[in-house]
Amino acid sequence: MPGVRRSLRMQTPCYRTHLFPVPYWLLWISPIAKPCDCPSTAYCQPVTGQCICPPRVTGDRCDSCVPYTYGFDSIIGCEECNCHPLGVVNGNLQCDLETGQCQCKSNIVGRTCNKCKAGYWAFPHCQLCNCDLRGSTENICDEDSARCYCKDNVYGDSCDQCKPGTFISKK
Secondary structure, X not given: OHHHHHHHHHHOOOOOOOOOOOXXXXXXXXXXXXXXOOOOOOEEOOOOOOEEOOOOEEOOOOOEEOOOEEEEEOOOEEEEOOOOOOXXXXXXXXXXXXXXOOOEOOOEEOOOOOEEOOOEEOOOOOEEOOOXXXXXXXXXXXXXXXOEEEOOOEEOOOOOXXXXXXXXXXX
């Protein structure tokens, strides 16, 4: 029944053309082409059937971030952690998989652990600034020079003196 075999091939265009005769009933039992098993947000490699994942995504089903990335999204992929190697604990460059927060050393802050916390200077060593907290602003000191940021009506290298005509507030 050569007509039946030709008709089956026309109905199954994604099956590979055979270089040898195949009985028509074998097409129903063992198709040569297999359906792609990728999520709808991934591409299917036409020869191997492997899923081609979004950027920085891995897994047979494109369902997880590659190392040193975070924020899995099935469409746009994952984002780089970019943890600062000098600011993280034990050189750990892997961030939190959901938030992207890197694990910072003491007195170091920022999502990527790239600066000293307020009141400290000289990243990555982050030494305590010599500022009077009562007279300093919220940022306390410059993180590069350790110069203290004084509140209004306060002066001195450590922000520890009141300008003439003012007094220390108890707040």
